[in-house]
Amino acid sequence: MNDDLETxxxxxxDYFIHEANPANGLIRDKTEANxxxxxxxxxxxxxxxxxxxKRGFMSRKAAVERTLATLRFFWNSPQGTEPDATGHRGFYYHFLDIETGRRAWRCELSTIDSTLLLAGALAAGAFFDRKTKVEAEIRTLADALYRRADWRWALNKGKTVTHGWTPETGFLKYRWKGYDEALLLYVLGLGSPTHPLPSSSYTAWSAxxxxxxxxxxxxxxxxxxFIHQLSHVWIDLRGLQDxxxxxxxxxxxxxxxxxTLVQHRYALENxxxxDGYGExxxxxTASDGPGPSTIKLKGIERRFLDYAARGVPFGPDDGTLAPWAAVTSLPFAPEIVLPTIAFWIHKAKLKSTRxxxxxSSFNPTHPQGKAKGAFGWWVSSWHFGLDEGPVVLMIENVRSGLIWRLMRSCPYIxxxxxxxxxxxxxxxxxPHTSLSVER
Structure with a gap:
């Protein structure tokens, strides 16, 4: 199984090597053209x-070059209220043109996506610790980018943080409410030495x-x-209690x-x-899907979604499963995740031609695209960067705890x-390191 995990x-x-613009470090959201x-x-x-x-997938020199290109781009990119800027108040637009780095699709300035960007910068700053000019610059830029984010502004005078902002209409009406991936957002916002969130904002969110x-x-x-995973990708929350x-x-x-156990039991009871749900x-989770369409199958009218935040136990659920979501639960329930990975590799062949x-996702119930899967499953044509990253990072947290150690060393966390x-x-x-599947 160790060989399976490493492969x-x-x-x-490799997604992050090939789906990238090395000149500015930007990573394509998904593999669809343009x-x-x-x-x-x-x-x-x-x-x-x-x-x-650490794993020999790229040299340290290449990693330094890519990291530095990324951080330099974000530090020097235009911030302001112009509709084609890259960001504003230290936050950044959800989607950027991969060549120019300017705002794409009139999208929102995203507080949660900016959080993930800043978490990556802080991890890089902690890892590249050598006394060289280029690695010192990585640390300086990572710190400066984090310090620039104006978390208080993102409250928009409310008790909790907003989802985002656009120059056309101002702040979005949505705020972070209910347990979600904003745990990481609040930790970074509360830890800021320049524009920190008040502790009351966390209390209001958790209420x-x-x-x-x-x-x-x-x-x-x-x-x-994914909500039960994204913050854990970065922060070792074992034994920590609020x-x-x-x-x-x-x-x-x-x-x-x-x-994770609820998800597994839900699939067993189905x-x-x-079709296909089981051990x-x-x-x-949030994933690509075969819809939108409504089809009558075996006397049941089935409504299929395209990209949607599917969930358990209340739905939406249209029969679409996401392998990356199961893999990213590896630290939490290895006894059910490891056999699932082995099944998908050796029996379902969900990796053999990818x-x-x-x-990224498949749907055994949907009749379209029967030739795409070994068992006649609909299989997504695309890969998504937001799916690929947690797989790499959570496997590493189980193998060595690398990302968790890096973030534990960050005083802001x-x-x-x-x-x-x-x-x-x-x-x-x-904490103990008993999660490791490597010796």
């Missing part, structure tokens, strides 16, 4: 380059959480599996384990009767966690 990690890592770059994918790439160096009992588990609910989790006598790592076919590891009320875990002592 999967290496092939997935598609723009994503700042979230670019942030994940910054976290993946240290993995590439919107929903505790749920489903499929034998009591856990903090979020439907799509006020909410102390009250529940749990922690966010254990919560993600329970959410309440909506989709080794599970993982429902460029970057596993297919420690400060943000403490201001959010977290105690225990590595904040008091280093």
């Amino acid at each position: 999967l990690q290496r092939e997935t890592f 598609w723009p770059a994503s700042i979230a994918a670019t942030g994940l790439a910054l976290g993946c380059y240290p993995v590439g160096v 919107t959480f929903r505790w749920l009992h489903a499929y034998g588990q009591d856990y903090l609910y979020a439907g799509p599996l 006020t909410y989790m102390r009250d529940k006598k749990s922690d966010y790592f254990e919560n993600s384990r329970r959410a 309440p909506r009767g989709f 080794h076919c599970w993982g429902i 460029t970057y590891g596993f297919a 420690r400060e943000g966690l403490q201001r959010a009320g977290f105690e225990g875990g590595w904040l008091e002592q280093l």
Whole structure:
């Protein structure tokens, strides 16, 4: 299985080598022709380059060059209210033209995607620690980019952080509400030495959480599996408890384990009767899909979605599964993830003809594209940077804990966690390394 993990990690890592503009470091959002770059994918790439160096996927020199090109681009790119700028107030637009680096598609300035970009920068700054001019510049730029983000502005005078802003209409009406990937956002925002969020913003966000009992588990609910993973990609939350989790006598790592077990049990019980669901076919999250369409199959009218945030147990669920989501749960439940990976590699052949590891998603129920999968499954034609990065990083966290160690060394992460009320875990002592599947 170690060979399977290493091969999967290496092939997935290649996305960030080939779907990139080396001149500015921007990473394409997905593999479709003429598609723009994503700042979230670019942030994940910054976290993946240290993995590439450690595993021999790229040289340290090449990783330094790519990282420095990325950080220089974001530091020097235009910030302001112009509609074609790259960012504003230290945040950046969700999609950027991969050649020019300017805003694409009149998209929003995204607080969460900017968070992922800044997390990648901080990880890079922690990894490239040599006393050379170029690595010192990486550390300086990573720190400067993080310090420039105006988290207080992103509150828009409210209690919680907004999803984003556009120069045409101002702040979006949506705020971070309910348990979601914004855990990382609040930690970075609270830890800022220049424009920090108030601790009250974290309290207001966590007050919107929903505790749920489903499929034998009591856990903090979020439907799509990625929500239980993205913050954990960067922060080792084993044994760390805030006020909410102390009250529940749990922690966010254990919560993600329970959410993974709910997903697995849901697939076994398969309440909506989709084809293929079972012990080794599970993982429902935000992903590409075969729709939009409505088709009557076996006397049942099925509505299929395209790209959507699918979730468990309340849906939406149209029979689409995402291998990357299952793989990214490896730290939480290796006893069910490892056999699933082996099944998809050796039996389902979901990797045998793919460029970057596993297919991004598949749907055994949908009749279209029968020739694309070994069992007649619809299989997505695209790979997505937001899917590839967590696979590389979470496999590495299980193999060596690299990203978690890098972020534990970042004083801003420690400060943000403490201001959010977290105690225990590595904040008091280093955690055990019993997750490792390598010896």
